Amino acid sequence: MMAASLSGHDGCIRFLLEKGAGVNKAESNGFTSLMNACQNGHEQVALVLLDAKADPNQARPDGLTALMHAAINGHEKCAVVLLEAGASNFLMALINAALRGHIRCARVLLKQKANGFWRSLSEIVRWLLAPLLLAFAVAMYFKA
Numbered sequence: 646m647m648a649a650s651l652s653g654h655d656g657c658i659r660f661l662l663e664k665g666a667g668v669n670k671a672e673s674n675g676f677t678s679l680m681n682a683c684q685n686g687h688e689q690v691a692l693v694l695l696d697a698k699a700d701p702n703q704a705r706p707d708g709l710t711a712l713m714h715a716a717i718n719g720h721e722k723c724a725v726v727l728l729e730a731g732a733s734n735f736l737m738a739l740i741n742a743a744l745r746g747h748i749r750c751a752r753v754l755l756k757q758k759a760n761g762f763w764r765s766l767s768e769i770v771r772w773l774l775a776p777l778l779l780a781f782a783v784a785m786y787f788k789a
Contacts, residue, residue: 647676682694684717691711695727701727712728712733716750
């Protein structure tokens with residue numbers, strides 16, 4: 646399964662899954678077939694694995710997930726597939742794509758998650774900033 650996902654052989658993956666191969670089985674280093682596929686830009690393999698209920702948020706011991714592997718290597722199509730399948734850790738993937746100069750991948754990540762991300766950010770700012778501004782206004786009023 647690992648070799649097939651690494652090489653992008655989606656037909657072989659389908660066959661192995663039909664024979665009972667574990668879709669979320671990890672190697673000793675924590676790599677899964679989904680991580681291998683996404684690290685190497687094999688979108689079709691990722692789709693087959695996700696259809697078979699591969700966990701898009703399964704992480705290696707160091708915390709890297711399939712989405713982060715896709716972003717680190719600039720594979721925006723795999724990143725989109727993973728986000729649509731419910732992958733989290735969007736922000737870390739975005740940071741990794743940008744740090745490695747994968748601008749197209751970073752744009753795609755932002756485009757996919759922009760509405761939810763900015764909505765969440767604006768909520769955070771609103772709830773943090775409002776009390777600070779109020780405290781500042783009160784302090785300025787009593788100081789004068």
